Each structure stands twice: as structure tokens, then as C-alpha cells.
Amino acid sequence: MYEQLLQKKAKLAVIGLGYVGLPIALEFARKIQVIGFDINAKRVEMMRNNIDPSGELEAKDFEGCDIEFTDSLDVLREATFYIVAVPTPIDEHAQPDLKPLLGASSSVGKVLKKGDYVVFESTVYPGCTEEDCIPVMEQLSGLKFPQDFKVGYSPERINPGDKEHTLSSIVKVVAGCDAESLEEIAKTYELVVQAGVHRASSIKVAEAAKIIENTQRDVNIALMNELSMIFDRMSINTYEVLEAAGTKWNFLKFSPGLVGGHCIGVDPYYLTYKAKELGYDAKVILSGRTTNDNMGAYIARKTVQTMIKQGKDVSKSRVLVMGATFKENVEDIRNSKVADVIQELKNFSVNVDIVDPHADSDELQHEYGFRLTPENEVRQDYDGIIVAVSHQPYTQLDEAYFKSITNQPAVVIDIKGLFRGKIQDLAYWSL
Template identity: 50%
Template sequence: MTASASPPAETIAVIGLGYVGLPLAVALARHFDVLGFDIDQVRVDELRQGEDRTREIEPDALRVSSLRLSADPADLPGKTVYIVTVPTPVDDKNAPDLGPVRAASRTVGHALRQAPMPQAVVVYESTVYPGVTEDICGPILEQESGLACGRDFFLGYSPERINPGDKVHTVDKITKVVAGQTPDIAARLERIYGKITSGGIHLAPTIKTAEAAKVIENAQRDINIAFVNEIAMIFGKLGISTYDVLEAAGTKWNFLKFQPGLVGGHCIGVDPYYLAHRAEELGHHARIILSGRAINDGMSAYIGEAISARIRPSSNILVLGLTFKEDVPDLRNSKVADLIGSLRRLGHKVSVHDPLADPHEAQHEYGVMLSPRLDQLADFDAVIAAVPHQQYRAINRAELARLVRDGGMVADLKGIWRGQKIPAGRQYWTL
């Protein structure tokens, strides 16, 4: 009896080398022949030098990786698996912007046309609403390749779960949700992703199920944060510290521990709009989802007005932090930028410091000039701890006394200085 032939070795291309694609490509390259592709030649050149501006992958890990890098679409044909990890933003009306996903699909479709591989699979990791992979991306791939979806090539979906700056829940440790167009394709993707993670694989029954699972993960967090932001507004009117209330309530075993603040970034501040958009197409108005988004999107203006009401007109304010979350350089959809705009519209002069943000990107994206040295700044009417970077958490009482003039205000949005004594003569405010 002849033994059955082993399946051919997979050759993989990861399309998009940002926060999601690069860690995935590096992990896959430990087990497969992997090409990392990005349309940004500068990004590719940096990675070749071992420099990852996202700080997700250490330089040594990049240098020893077998991952090949390219910005040339001519290197894409001939792969057995294509994994798309491009961004899925919203436009200025908060409608889904599928431009990057469509463009990536055209690029992959062209590669499939040039060198069709039997049973090639195109997997999407980008966060989308249910139906995008099969109803939008599939037809684009067919049009560009001249091949039939479900016969000549197949679709898959495996939602990304990258949490920027998180060194614990990395792609090689988390549970990976996987779905395929057919049971055989799902099993194949289970084998591929199973090679890179110790967290196990969850096989979703359909691609739409996997798409829906991803989009509600972030919508759920958004709604919970919106609730805490709303109670922060209520408790502010009562003169109660929200953090004190949460600390007390958190002693109950099943209390969900969320904190108030600005909700930006490329996931929680964006993904709920994808689900709401699809709901509207189906004739359902997503009231809870959109109410949560309205509360969270309005927090920058609320905080700006609350601070402005407590300081003198035309104050000189220092904002600490511009990135969308602590200890990462990611500036995408930063709501701190909205807070800065609110304060300026209220007549205040605002300086900004962030040790991790790229000064050129800050200027390009938000028109914000970053102050280069915190130790050279002093005597502001108000200092706002907007992003709890480690450097700011380490600021002591003497440094606060230097930064904030006598009679000035310390606005501590995330409660990072609640445990220390604020310098005499300065008022302290938090959510």
C-alpha cells in the first residue's frame, strides 16, 4: 500500500507590515517560507536595517528572522497563501473606508493571475463587518485574477488580535480564530496558524461568523468604556472621584474593571462604526453601539471644557502624551489631538510633549509641534497627563512643582498621580 503524499510546503505572503502584519510575518517565518510585502518602500528599508518604528519587534529578532521583505509587487506571484493585514479606517463621516482592503485585494488578484497556484488561499486579518471577505474581496480577486473563487482559489479569515505595546498577549500566545471557505481550507489554515501560537485555534463555522466575532470584541469594550465615561461626567457634577468609586465597586467579584478616558486608536475607536454601518444597511439602527461611540468621541470636548472652567482664560497649558495609548508610538486616531484642538478653541496656548511619538508624524497628521525636552519645560498654568507613558508615571512631586506654577492645575486624566502628594498651591483634578 502506497503512503499518501504529504501536502506541499506552504509559501506565504503577508500583505501589510504594520502593527499586525509584521509580528505575524516574523512568527510565520519561523516555520514557513514567508515574504513580507508593504507598499511603503521606506518602511521596508527600515525593516531591512532591523528598525521597527512600531516597536513591536526587537531589532535582534528582525535581524535573525528568515523573513524576506519587499515593496515590489513583482515578488508576490507564486505563493500558496496570501494574508492581508492592511488597515480598515473610517472616513470623515465615520463610514467604513475599505480602500486599503480593496487595493490589497487587487494586488493579490494580479499576483494570482501572473502565477496561479492550485488551491491558493487568500486570508484576511483586517477588521471588517460580516460579508466583506466573501461579498467584496472575493469578486475583486476574481476580476483581477480571471480565476473562479471557490474553485481556482479560496478565501479565509483569521481576525487579528494585536494589542499595540502588549508584550504578553502576542500573536504566538493568543487563541487564533480561523475560518475557511470550505472545511478543507479551514483545516489547512488551522494547521498553518497552529504552528505559530501556543494559545490554540478556534475554528469558526463560517467566514462571516469570524468577521462578526472580531468586530464585536472591540465594540463591547467601546460600550463598556462609554458607560464609565458617562458616569465620570455624572460624578464630576457631584464632586466625586470616579477612580475612587471604581476602586470601591471593583471589590465585587463580577464587576467589570474599565476606566474612563479618551478612546482612540485604530481598533476600539473605529471598529464599532463598521458593525453599525452593516446594521444600517440591514435596516437596523444600532442604538447602543452608536450611543457609546457618541459618548467616547465627545470626551475630548468634555475634558477640554472641564479643565478650561477651572483655570484662568488664555492659560499656558502643557499636554503630556499624544499617542493613542500608553507606551506605544502609535498616533493613529489619537483623541489627545482633539483635546488639544478643544483647548486651543477655548483660547488657551498649548504645548505638547511625547517621548515616543514621531515629531514629523505629529506635525503632518495633527499640526502639533512636539517639545523635545521635558526637563526644559516649566511654569505652566496647567499640566494635563493625557497618556500615562512610563516616563510620566515616574514624575515626582518636585518635577510637578517645576512644571506647574503656584496656583496652577494638575489635570490627571488616568489617575497616575493619585497616590502621591501634589505640590502645595496646585489644584488637582481627575475624572
């Protein structure tokens, strides 16, 4: 398989061209022939015109790539090596939503041929590839695994907005269904991953490795958030504590904050779901999830309490929330916990305006039911400001700017501690 791809006698297809799939497809397309498949025809047309719908890549990133973008199964059928990179979200009950993944497995099953390879990159619980995806492909293709086609798993490690830790510079974990497929899959990824690949012993091991990466971070951030709530009652600044503790060589440097996005706030639920299915309640992981999921409401309550201390009538107050994406310097609003802050403020009858230099107002309206305030409508009489996301432009602001748009006495709620030690006259609070 590897040699056929290298000699361009075979084509590689990437199914799902979002934050993960498109960078992978373009990277491979600089070495071999690639088919980029997505069910969204509008997105496909944008990529044909060298536009990344996710806003992560520039037009120049499409140059020199041997790739055909399509939403046609007939075109997809021309491939022999398939990489599935669709999202794996959770539903409103925090249960795994496998519809995109099983839909992609169905698409592959309809075009699968004897001798083909399928590699899944979507984050799942251990066992999902073999227990959920393979049966779908077998049923629709009429082929038998592993005799007729091979399957592997290689978890994605794309970090939106990160220009340093890119696909080629991060070690790639790969796994196959047998020794032969492992080697073929590993060599294929080595074409584009300069940092090299780690050959996992099984698909389940690779699936588990991915899901604990984000679970570990989630639990550690939850600890920082809980410490922040404790230190707040002691009138101690959490960031000062972390700076002091961080002078020890083996102290792990995590910080408190809102935990959203498509990974950290989602992946642990896949692991706890599978654990529950096996008769085990993942107490530590779920406790961390509860802590992090409640941080938006906590921050909103602290905002209201701080405004009341400043003599504000909450129902007549107006707060400006700066930042709506799930993290700094990206357009991605998926699972943004800023929405929780805004909703809780509205529950207190606070009037809320929202600004963000990266987010799309229509997307926010569709996903969360609020729009961005146009720049020319930003007021000068806010009673409170919440710096929710540390976008680069916000890091350049100072107290004079906050004074210019507030009705004093006003409060500054600085979630990430950007302005610690820089706010003297306004009431200040941070995690």
C-alpha cells in the same frame, strides 16, 4: 497546502507589514518560507535592515527568519498562501474606508493562481470578505471562487505595546470557505500560535467575533465615561467608586478615559455601518461612540473651568499636555484623542505645549497639525498640566516636579488618575 508550506515547497506571503502584519510574518518565517509585502518601498528597505518602522520590534526579532521583504508583485507571485493584514480605517464621516483592503485584494488578485489560499486578518463588518474582497480577486485573476482558490478569515489580535499578550500566546480564531480550507488554515496557524486556534463555523462568524470584541469594550468604557461625568457633578472620585465596586466578584473592571487608536474607536463604526445598510439603527453602540468621541472636548472644558476657578486668565494661560500617543508606552498616534483635547484648548485661546517620550513630532505635525515641544524648551511657568497618557516615565513623577514647572496656583488634570491622593497643594482633577 499545509504540508507544502511545512516542507518549504510553497511560500506564505503577508500583505501589509504594519503593527499586525510584521509580527505575523516574522513568526511564520521561523517555521516556513515567507514573503513580506508592503507597497511602501521605504518601509520595505527599513525591514531589510532589521528595523521595524512601527517601533514595536527590535533588531533581534528579525534574526533566524526565512523572509524576503519586497514591494514587487513579481516576488509576491511566488507565494501560494496569502495573508492580508492591512489597516481598515474610517473616513472623516465615520464611514468604513475600504481602500487599503480593496487595494490589497487587487494586489493579490493580480498574482493569484489556481489552488492558492487567501486569508484576511483586517477587521471588517460581517460579509465584507465574501461581498467586497472576493469579487475583486475574481475579476483581476480570472479565477472562480471557490473552485479555483480558497479564502479564509482569521481576525488579528495584536495589541501594540503589549509584551505579554503576543501572537503566539493568544487563541486565534480561524474560518474557511469550506471544511477543507478551514482545516488547512487552522493547521497553518497552529504552526505559530501556541495557545491554539478556535475553528469558527463560517467567515461571517469570525468577522463578527472580531468586531464585537472592540465594540463591547467601547460600550463599557462609554459607560465609565458617562458615570465619570455624573460623579464629577456629585464631587465623587470615579476611581474610588470603581475600586469599591470592583470588590464584587462579577464586577467588570473598566475605567474612563480617551478612546482612540486603530481598534476600539474605529471598529464599532464598521458594525453600525452594516447594521444601517440592513435597516437597523444601532442605538446603544452609536450612543457609546458619541460619548467616547466627545471626551476630549469635555476634558479640555474641565481644564479651562478649573483654571478659571484658580483665577487664571485663560487667553494668557499656557498648558503642558503630557502624552500624545493613543495609549501608554507606544509610538502609535493613530486616532489619538489627545489631539481633540489640544484642539479644544486652542479653541479657548489657551497656549498649548505638548511633550511625549515616544511620539514622532513630524508624524504629529502631518496628522494633527501640531509639533512636540523640545525637552530644552519646556517652561517653568505653566498654568496647567494635563497628564493625558500614562507613559511609564510619567508614573515616576510627583507633586514637586509639577510645582517646579508651574506658575502657582496651577492645576493638574490627571486623566487616568495616576496621581490620585498624591497632589495636595495644586488644584487637582481627574476623570
